[in-house]
Amino acid sequence: MTAESPPKERIMSEAARLLARDRQASVEDIAIAAGVSRTTFYRAFPSRAQLLRTIEVQPEPDTRERVLQASIRMLGRQTLKELSMDSLASEAGVSRANLYRLFPGKSALFKAILLTYSPFAPVMAVFARAGDHPPDEVIPEIVLTAYRSVAGHAGVVRTLLLEVTSMTPEFTQAFADTGLRAFGTFAQYLAGQMAAGRLRRMHPMLAVQSLVGSVMFHLLAAPVMSQGAVDVPAGEEAVLQFAHLWLRGMRPEATTRGN
16 A cells, blocks of 8 residues: 655645635645645645745736736725735735735835836837927827826826825835836937927926826816716827927927917
8 A cells, every 4th residue: 555645745736736726725725635734734834825835836827917907996995005915915816925926015016007007118119219200299199108008097097196195115116117217208308309499498307297297187087077067078189189289388489479
């Protein structure tokens, strides 16, 4: 008769079998399946996370997307500082171990949110293609690209504004790698256009804020105003109007006086 396998091997074998069907299988579930007590389980593995690392259970292919979508829902109700990673795992229907495999902490999570749902990466791609093309060509494309990136994800805009005002360490680190780079690139482009005489001279970062602020406020306010039966243009037509209005206001002063 074959000798019974050691408890640690049985635990690993049964854990792999259970977790393949149910990523939420608990320590108790695994211990029962392996025919050992919880005490024996914890002698073999100090924690469930240690067991998962040992058997190298990998997240399902759609786990990352489920976590990001769950985080957007939760951040619509609370700040990044208030968000609990354990609650996020529960909301997304993933194990805590798999969550931390994907996102070691809130900073990594929020950076992923910014890269996936914010307009920063698409806008940077536009600037990379634009070179020294004039503002009349570049600005409408920038505005449309940013709008298309967040259309249907108003919660991202709300979350971004909320985190800007709270300036938690998690947000600061993530925003420095994404948003600040995009704003800096935008300001650098505008400074070059001002120096070339194509735009009114002013501090380029204020010029960035005057355009971005109007579009962001529209994205936040339009749903509220529409519920109040206020007739407000929406969609790409609306944000293009902001772009053209901004371009008129930013014409060089001599051109403005001539008109």
